[in-house]
Amino acid sequence: MDLELGNEDIRILRQIQNGIPLEKKPFQKIARNLGLNLHSLLDRLREFDEKGVISRFGASLNYRKLGYKANAMVVWDVSDERVDEIGEKISEFEEVTHCYLRPRIPGKWRYNLYCMIHAGAKKECEEIIHKIANRVGIEPEKYGSLYSVRAFKRKGIKL
Structure with a gap:
């Protein structure tokens, strides 16, 4: 990885590691929780994506509850x-x-x-x-x- 993570980066990653809020504007809520400007947060997330720190945002499904036994x-x-x-x-x-x-x-x-x-x-x-x-x-x-x-x-x- 060719990206050095600072304290703010760690705070962002900890905020999203358990998933993003299920609401209309989840990134606004995350930015608010972190005391950041929305555009700064989105820029940093884009950089994380470009550098491979995060690969995607997605849902994690419980396959057993969906019938996959x-x-x-x-x-x-x-x-x-x-x-x-x-x-x-x-x-x-x-x-x-x-x-x-x-x-x-x-x-x-x-x-x-x-x-x-x-x-x-x-x-x-x-x-x-x-x-x-x-x-x-x-x-x-x-x-x-x-x-x-x-x-x-x-x-x-x-x-």
């Missing part, structure tokens, strides 16, 4: 030469919420590409996984799925 972390053993290509293709599936490249652990763990899939049931997750594998050309012995049993903690990073 199964979630699978799918692990893929993809050749290092094709991992970028396959990662991009897997990321294009709307059912995939996260997709990451991670290092292998020689002799212990051969998988290097991971993605998360949420669905109504385990069977539906499996169908999605097979559809992805078929479309990107990965054989069944080159992937596996791990299902969540219990959530102990789920929240975003905080300053």
Whole structure:
């Protein structure tokens, strides 16, 4: 990151890290709470966005309350030469919420590409996984799925 954060920047980030107020003019309220001019706040938020300090404003949904009862972390053993290509293709599936490249652990763990899939049931997750594998050309012995049993903690990073 090539942006040095000052005390005011930290105050702004702390103010928005739990979400923005659900009202007609949320940034005016944030500026008021911080004792800042609205335009100064918006300029700083734009700079945070441009520098990658924040990537977006969005809603965080509780997928279980929406009916998504199964979630699978799918692990893929993809050749290092094709991992970028396959990662991009897997990321294009709307059912995939996260997709990451991670290092292998020689002799212990051969998988290097991971993605998360949420669905109504385990069977539906499996169908999605097979559809992805078929479309990107990965054989069944080159992937596996791990299902969540219990959530102990789920929240975003905080300053």
